[in-house]
Amino acid sequence: xxxxxxxxxxxxxxxxxxxxxxxxxxxxxxxxxxxxxxxxxxxxxxxxxxxxxxxxxxxxxxxxxxxxxxxxxxxxxxxxxxxxxxxxxxxxxxxxxxxxxxxxxxxxxxxxxxxxxxxxxxxxxxxxxxxxxxxxxxxxxxxxxxxxxxx
Numbered sequence: 646x647x648x649x650x651x652x653x654x655x656x657x658x659x660x661x662x663x664x665x666x667x668x669x670x671x672x673x674x675x676x677x678x679x680x681x682x683x684x685x686x687x688x689x690x691x692x693x694x695x696x697x698x699x700x701x702x703x704x705x706x707x708x709x710x711x712x713x714x715x716x717x718x719x720x721x722x723x724x725x726x727x728x729x730x731x732x733x734x735x736x737x738x739x740x741x742x743x744x745x746x747x748x749x750x751x752x753x754x755x756x757x758x759x760x761x762x763x764x765x766x767x768x769x770x771x772x773x774x775x776x777x778x779x780x781x782x783x784x785x786x787x788x789x790x791x792x793x794x795x796x
Contacts, residue, residue, distance in 0.1 A: 647700050651774075654794050655704060658740075658772060685711045687737070691718060691755065692744040692774070697796070701742060713738070718750040720758050736766040742794070745775035745782065753782065756791060 647655070688710045690701040698714045705712045741759075743752035750758070752773040759766075772792035786793050 647704060651794055651796065652704070658792050658794075685709065686739045687711045687713065689719075689738045689741040690714045691742070691747070691752070692716065693747045694744070697744070710739070718743070718747055718752075718755045720755065720762055736764075736770075738766055740770050740772070741766060742772045742774060744796075745773050745778055751782075753786060753789075753791075757789075 686709065688701075688705040690698055690705070690712060691714070692698050692701070693716050695716055698716060702712045702714050741756070743755050745752040747755075752775075756768075756771050756773070759771075760768075768790045769792070772794055773786050774794040774796050776796040778786075778793070783793065
């Protein structure tokens, strides 16, 4: 199970950054309008540890999110991986959370690569998590305005 501290951080992150996603008058989650189509709220979780991915999937499923999860770095989880630029007008996800330390690419490099490919999701809705992070990396995450979660 995610630690109490991590769950609180996630709730705060989701509450402040995803305020446009509201409940209807009956208290039911509704599909929100993105451009000309409708979809459920979507979270992308990237971590090389399967157990962490499962914990985050459970956290988001209980909040009625569609969850796309990966155990290897994926620059674009919706489009093809041929290096094409994003050709959508709207974000394909509502939140992206990635581990910092992964094989082949760290989480900060992954988020920066997404930006270079034209990812439409606001930086404030992207987060990096780590059990240990050096001061320089932590400073750079804050400077780039990504959220950070301690594992």
